Amino acid sequence: MVDISRGNLIEAEEIDESDIVDRIFEAVIEQRLPPGTKLSESALCDAFGVGRMRIRRSLLLLASRDVVELHANRGAFVASPTPEQAREVFEARLALEPNIARLAVQRANETDIAALTRHLEMEYMAHKERHRHDAIRLSGQFHTLLAQVAGNAILIRTVKELVTRTSLIIGLFGAPGVSNCRDDDHAAIVGAFHTRDAEKAAWMMTLHLRHIQEHLEAGAKTSDSVDLMALFGKA
Amino acid sequence: MVDISRGNLIEAEEIDESDIVDRIFEAVIEQRLPPGTKLSESALCDAFGVGRMRIRRSLLLLASRDVVELHANRGAFVASPTPEQAREVFEARLALEPNIARLAVQRANETDIAALTRHLEMEYMAHKERHRHDAIRLSGQFHTLLAQVAGNAILIRTVKELVTRTSLIIGLFGAPGVSNCRDDDHAAIVGAFHTRDAEKAAWMMTLHLRHIQEHLEAGAKTSDSVDLMALFGKA
DNA sequence: ATTGAGCGTATTGTTAACGATCTTGTCAAG
DNA sequence: CTTGACAAGATCGTTAACAATACGCTCAAT
Numbered sequence: 001m002v003d004i005s006r007g008n009l010i011e012a013e014e015i016d017e018s019d020i021v022d023r024i025f026e027a028v029i030e031q032r033l034p035p036g037t038k039l040s041e042s043a044l045c046d047a048f049g050v051g052r053m054r055i056r057r058s059l060l061l062l063a064s065r066d067v068v069e070l071h072a073n074r075g076a077f078v079a080s081p082t083p084e085q086a087r088e089v090f091e092a093r094l095a096l097e098p099n100i101a102r103l104a105v106q107r108a109n110e111t112d113i114a115a116l117t118r119h120l121e122m123e124y125m126a127h128k129e130r131h132r133h134d135a136i137r138l139s140g141q142f143h144t145l146l147a148q149v150a151g152n153a154i155l156i157r158t159v160k161e162l163v164t165r166t167s168l169i170i171g172l173f174g175a176p177g178v179s180n181c182r183d184d185d186h187a188a189i190v191g192a193f194h195t196r197d198a199e200k201a202a203w204m205m206t207l208h209l210r211h212i213q214e215h216l217e218a219g220a221k222t223s224d225s226v227d228l229m230a231l232f233g234k235a
Numbered sequence: 236m237v238d239i240s241r242g243n244l245i246e247a248e249e250i251d252e253s254d255i256v257d258r259i260f261e262a263v264i265e266q267r268l269p270p271g272t273k274l275s276e277s278a279l280c281d282a283f284g285v286g287r288m289r290i291r292r293s294l295l296l297l298a299s300r301d302v303v304e305l306h307a308n309r310g311a312f313v314a315s316p317t318p319e320q321a322r323e324v325f326e327a328r329l330a331l332e333p334n335i336a337r338l339a340v341q342r343a344n345e346t347d348i349a350a351l352t353r354h355l356e357m358e359y360m361a362h363k364e365r366h367r368h369d370a371i372r373l374s375g376q377f378h379t380l381l382a383q384v385a386g387n388a389i390l391i392r393t394v395k396e397l398v399t400r401t402s403l404i405i406g407l408f409g410a411p412g413v414s415n416c417r418d419d420d421h422a423a424i425v426g427a428f429h430t431r432d433a434e435k436a437a438w439m440m441t442l443h444l445r446h447i448q449e450h451l452e453a454g455a456k457t458s459d460s461v462d463l464m465a466l467f468g469k470a
Numbered sequence: 471a472t473t474g475a476g477c478g479t480a481t482t483g484t485t486a487a488c489g490a491t492c493t494t495g496t497c498a499a500g
Numbered sequence: 501c502t503t504g505a506c507a508a509g510a511t512c513g514t515t516a517a518c519a520a521t522a523c524g525c526t527c528a529a530t
Contacts, residue, residue, distance in 0.1 A: 041482075053514070056483095057295055064296055066389075073482055073521045085388075091338070092389040099330035153320075154301075154327040158393060276512075288484070291513095308491045308512055 015050055020058040023048075025160060028067060028078060029140045029167045030133040035080040039068060065161045067168075079168055086169045090213050093162050097143065097209060098202040100159065101189060103150040105198035112149045116190045119145055123186065140167060142186050166212070173216050185211060250285055255293040258283075260395060263302060263313060264375045264402045265368040270315040274303060300396045302403075314403055321404045325448050328397050332378065332444060333437040335394065336424060338385040340433035347384045351425050354380055358421065375402060377421050401447070408451050420446060 192201035427436035
């Protein structure tokens, strides 16, 4: 059984299908659901304790964000982004996130900056204590947090989708054991918040995303039998 | 019965639910489905000639893009964006589309530029001959076409969503009878393609979006009994 | 030993019927 | 004349059973 149910099955609480979607998003971000993992309906029904309809709706929503792939009569699988899709994800992030950083600096109040600083500390702690899953999750949540500070629901949604897909891309093409974000970059971005330098924040974000991308292209050369899978694995 | 089925019901062809979603997107863009319109399941089943399940899946996908609102036990309605949501849509468009224009100029080949020019002529023709629905649809498709030239599936999807929601916003807050895009702005953007001036294209797009926004804020003062609907209509 | 065909099983996709909730129209009371 | 309650009708949400497809195993033939 897939270990999606983080924490304990809460009592007869209301489980919205957006909860299910968020939980699967998080599991993918933390790389506990590697690309290609089969998401069987019955297994998910047991894991979340809901009926099949909820699960199917959730899988459809996840597929509409390109986080899972639906194959007719074969079921749902965690997406395996192609190199072309990986390019598109980073292109979109480079188009969006610098502007989000700019907006966030302009809108941030003291509370927001404190939250960012605290988040940075949590990232540092998780990294220092080798809590890999936490480190990866916090790394991604940093970008979502920026969108929240920017105060735009559309941007939050889009960044969540892009960050999740980035986790899949790193899992596929990244060198093993490499964390996706270097904390230094995040610290530099938060630094721009303290000086209220929106342009610097945007530029730091651009550099940060380029770092991730370069790191990927460096590790993309190594390929064993995986090549066959990447070429012919999915339709 | 809502007149969604543009053209004739084709024979027993395969009707993917993405077709249904696209058709409803287009109908919303052309403002043939005003905000608040009820989308009854049975009516849609008849209109598209498919089972209830397909319709419900399509409505869920549309709701995930904030184009329809789902009210429990009450059904699906075309979304009525709040002023706050309108602000978010334009903020997202201003963050995205100038960069899309930049990318499109960098990637455009002769065929792409020819297509853009031809599209401009179609817009002009539709506007001249007072084909209001065509004019509005082409106006929106121009922005989608730019994303297609940029060659990024994520950007295409996002722009489609934002353009559709913009049509709803214009229907709610715009002065009546006003087309959403002035052709002059589009012409200026295409002009930047001929001179291969990516920066100019980006800046023209920024100005274009600001024009639309200003046009809206000008018409947002007039409000009759619609105010009550906008304030209390939806949960 | 490897490859191909054939069959049983398991999972998915669809349809239909049921139950719950909301809307609407009517009627009576103030 | 207005307002409140009540009941009939309709629509939505859920569950369960059925049908269709793909997978994995066995077995035989080259």
